[in-house]
Amino acid sequence: MADFSQQLAQRANTINMNAGPSPLPDAALLTAAASLLSYPDTPGMGIAEISHRSSAFDQVVANANKDLRQLLDIPDNYHVLWMQGGGLTQFAATVLNLAAWYRTKHQLTADDDVEGWYAVTGSWSKKAAEEGTRMGVTARTVFDGKKHGKDNKFTSIAPVDAWDVPQLEENSRKPAFIYYCDNETVDGVEFGAPDSDSAFPFDKFDPAIPVVADMSSNFLSRPVDVSKYGIIYAGAQKNLGPAGVTLVIVRDDLLVDLDEAVKYGAGRVPSMLSYKNMADTNSMFNTPPTFTIYVCSLVLRSLLESPPLPLSSPDARPLSPLSDFADQKSALVYSELDASEGFYIGTADKEARSRMNVTFRLPTGGEPLEKAFVKEASERGIKGVNGHRSVGGIRTSIYNAVTLDDVKKLVAFMREFRDKNAHA
Numbered sequence: 001m002a003d004f005s006q007q008l009a010q011r012a013n014t015i016n017m018n019a020g021p022s023p024l025p026d027a028a029l030l031t032a033a034a035s036l037l038s039y040p041d042t043p044g045m046g047i048a049e050i051s052h053r054s055s056a057f058d059q060v061v062a063n064a065n066k067d068l069r070q071l072l073d074i075p076d077n078y079h080v081l082w083m084q085g086g087g088l089t090q091f092a093a094t095v096l097n098l099a100a101w102y103r104t105k106h107q108l109t110a111d112d113d114v115e116g117w118y119a120v121t122g123s124w125s126k127k128a129a130e131e132g133t134r135m136g137v138t139a140r141t142v143f144d145g146k147k148h149g150k151d152n153k154f155t156s157i158a159p160v161d162a163w164d165v166p167q168l169e170e171n172s173r174k175p176a177f178i179y180y181c182d183n184e185t186v187d188g189v190e191f192g193a194p195d196s197d198s199a200f201p202f203d204k205f206d207p208a209i210p211v212v213a214d215m216s217s218n219f220l221s222r223p224v225d226v227s228k229y230g231i232i233y234a235g236a237q238k239n240l241g242p243a244g245v246t247l248v249i250v251r252d253d254l255l256v257d258l259d260e261a262v263k264y265g266a267g268r269v270p271s272m273l274s275y276k277n278m279a280d281t282n283s284m285f286n287t288p289p290t291f292t293i294y295v296c297s298l299v300l301r302s303l304l305e306s307p308p309l310p311l312s313s314p315d316a317r318p319l320s321p322l323s324d325f326a327d328q329k330s331a332l333v334y335s336e337l338d339a340s341e342g343f344y345i346g347t348a349d350k351e352a353r354s355r356m357n358v359t360f361r362l363p364t365g366g367e368p369l370e371k372a373f374v375k376e377a378s379e380r381g382i383k384g385v386n387g388h389r390s391v392g393g394i395r396t397s398i399y400n401a402v403t404l405d406d407v408k409k410l411v412a413f414m415r416e417f418r419d420k421n422a423h424a
């Protein structure tokens with residue numbers, strides 16, 4: 001067995017706050033490293049060296065699906081798909097599949113228009129709406145966070161009563177879907193937990209309209225009532241595993257034959273983007289990213305077997321410890337911002353603050369001070385805290401594998417940095 005003590009010591013001295021790809025649990029990585037050389041079920045052959053059609057790899061996928069179903073309590077009428085192309089590909093795939101579903105269901109013609117509704121609360125949902133337009137639906141923005149936010153930026157999520165939702169007449173055509181992004185990674189804006197003011201607002205919409213959620217950056221960070229959704233998807237590279245795979249959870253009745261849908265005015269869609277193809281082949285329509293899926297399976301198992309906090313009660317949902325953990329960690333950073341007398345200013349409104357990506361500015365010193373913050377943080381081993389290139393500022397990403405101790409060290413550094421620079 002290779003001796004990884006040097007690498008593990010380096011990891012122990014590093015606080016990885018990258019926004020994605022981001023840190024993964026040590027235990028999962030150690031198992032993965034050994035399995036690359038020789039996988040226990042196929043001695044002498046590594047996990048990346050065996051067929052995706054082998055019984056050993058079948059078992060990997062079966063275990064991952066089983067654990068994911070348990071963690072999220074996924075109802076039986078939902079499929080779990082492992083797809084490629086990242087979140088961006090899902091911006092198109094969700095639209096192409098749901099527009100085809102809608103066209104087939106209503107037996108439309110090429111002359112009929114299909115509408116999709118978008119809640120645009122940040123950079124990713126904005127891009128998704130743009131891609132929706134490119135894919136040929138009429139993408140209607142039912143909430144524009146920029147119009148509502150401070151300084152024309154994505155800083156808040158208004159209550160749904162203030163959204164620009166068209167009144168649908170009794171027999172008028174509905175949109176094919178409502179799309180939103182549960183956590184905006186760039187802007188640090190997140191829809192609330194079920195009991196908060198900014199909780200899932202789509203209960204107020206017609207339940208016949210499927211809700212599509214991009215949960216790429218807060219996946220597996222809290223319990224979710226999957227039965228409320230048509231589609232949930234998440235790129236793996238934050239809380240689930242390495243980049244290269246995107247998890248899609250899709251309700252059974254939304255699967256359609258995309259070639260059939262051409263009769264109803266849908267365009268041709270690459271076979272690889274068809275949810276039905278993926279469901280029919282257990283995600284093995286072509287060669288999937290086997291190693292990535294394997295690491296995801298290890299992460300899923302670790303969330304079940306060693307949650308960061310104990311379950312609060314025997315009937316608590318398996319992701320509730322992750323939710324408490326995320327609340328606890330992000331609250332430490334937000335308290336530091338709020339106590340800083342304006343040295344640090346959080347960019348998101350309090351009700352919309354993300355538990356995964358804490359974004360803030362240093363207004364007294366502007367960009368030069370922000371640069372100094374990033375540089376000094378890095379010298380202390382705190383990596384990846386620069387804001388997204390499109391918005392600037394600071395972003396500390398506190399995904400599941402970031403420890404409480406890591407966050408305490410970040411907060412101690414923030415306090416020191418402020419003490420040193422507040423009156424400079």
Ligand SMILES: Cc1ncc(COP(=O)(O)O)c(C=O)c1O
Pocket residue numbers: 020085086087088089124181183184185186214215216217235
């Ligand atoms: C919320 C969200 N959606 C979509 C994407 C795009 O994902 P990808 O880079 O995998 O295409 C990202 C990337 O960070 C993201 O954070």
